[in-house]
Amino acid sequence: MEEELKSLVKVWVCTIVSISYCYYLPPKIKAGVFRFLAVFPVCSMFLVLPMLFSISIFSSYTAFLLSALSNIRLLLFAFDQGPLVPLPPNLFKFICFTCFPILLQQNPKSQDHIPKWVFAVKVAIFGILLHIFIHKPNMPPTLLLGLHLLHVYLSLELLLTVLKVLFTIILKCELKPQFNEPYLATSPQNFWGRRWNLVVSATLRAGVYTPVRRVCNRLMSSGWARSMGIFAAFLISGLFHELTFFYVTRETPTWEITWFFVLHGLCTAAEVAVKRTKFLRLWWPERQAVSWLLMMGFLVATVVWLIVPPFIRCNPIERGVSETLLVIDFFRRKFLFTFSVIIT
Numbered sequence: 001m002e003e004e005l006k007s008l009v010k011v012w013v014c015t016i017v018s019i020s021y022c023y024y025l026p027p028k029i030k031a032g033v034f035r036f037l038a039v040f041p042v043c044s045m046f047l048v049l050p051m052l053f054s055i056s057i058f059s060s061y062t063a064f065l066l067s068a069l070s071n072i073r074l075l076l077f078a079f080d081q082g083p084l085v086p087l088p089p090n091l092f093k094f095i096c097f098t099c100f101p102i103l104l105q106q107n108p109k110s111q112d113h114i115p116k117w118v119f120a121v122k123v124a125i126f127g128i129l130l131h132i133f134i135h136k137p138n139m140p141p142t143l144l145l146g147l148h149l150l151h152v153y154l155s156l157e158l159l160l161t162v163l164k165v166l167f168t169i170i171l172k173c174e175l176k177p178q179f180n181e182p183y184l185a186t187s188p189q190n191f192w193g194r195r196w197n198l199v200v201s202a203t204l205r206a207g208v209y210t211p212v213r214r215v216c217n218r219l220m221s222s223g224w225a226r227s228m229g230i231f232a233a234f235l236i237s238g239l240f241h242e243l244t245f246f247y248v249t250r251e252t253p254t255w256e257i258t259w260f261f262v263l264h265g266l267c268t269a270a271e272v273a274v275k276r277t278k279f280l281r282l283w284w285p286e287r288q289a290v291s292w293l294l295m296m297g298f299l300v301a302t303v304v305w306l307i308v309p310p311f312i313r314c315n316p317i318e319r320g321v322s323e324t325l326l327v328i329d330f331f332r333r334k335f336l337f338t339f340s341v342i343i344t
Helices: 002-024 033-052 056-078 091-099 116-135 141-171 188-194 198-216 222-249 256-275 278-286 288-314 316-343
Strands: none
Touching: 002 033, 002 056, 002 091, 033 056, 033 222, 056 091, 056 198, 056 222, 056 316, 091 141, 116 141, 141 288, 188 198, 188 256, 188 288, 198 222, 222 256, 222 288, 256 288
């Protein structure tokens, strides 16, 4: 564990140095190809850094923050786009908005904040799941896998919510929420565009959807250009998820995770196109309960079909839970040791 923590320190020292370089030098270069060439070595390095870890929780979060999120934002920055433009007033803010899943809330007054008791309930459920995983009761493998998937969702939402609150206090500004009750989604567009991992959705919208749609507008009708932009965003998202899964398992990709996002991208593009017809514009909003049932059924079916099999083969969730408990125990023992030294 101590070697992993040393690697973690080295990776983030290297990251801070690299982002500092991107803050001071590339802005002096005209936006476009030459600035892209200036940031390209940093983007390439960020693709390698997750390989330095053997613990999956470190490699997966480093892949998410650096290989995916930071790289997209730096590439946008190279062309004078994205959350790093205009240039933040100081290096610290530049590092925060490059490396962490935060975005400024453009219209805070219009945001309906989720009640605090909902967050408390999710924390309680997360604690119950950890208790179940520690004692490993005799339960059907399918149910246990379902609980593991619920654990992944809760751990992601709770961690990102805590980060949002922390950076809101540190940066003294209103930040975009991370999730908006995704289990209430009524369609693929509603789920991916308005409820699930909103900061990443906004990053993909700026970094993939908008450029692809702008290029396709010159070659085809606006409707097809919109569909191509949606499909491209989901394809890139799928490839990044596949890459993250590779960092965790270090096994040859089977592309099932990518196909999951491709399928949802096709369905989202089809939904957007169909809902623009007159009949669907009138019919769709009036059947929220039916829409919710269809969406949840579709989501569960595609998860079971394309996400569950690689997770069963490689078992990264249980490994991640074990590693999380190992990290918690490591710091607990260090704290107790330090405390005993102080009082003696």
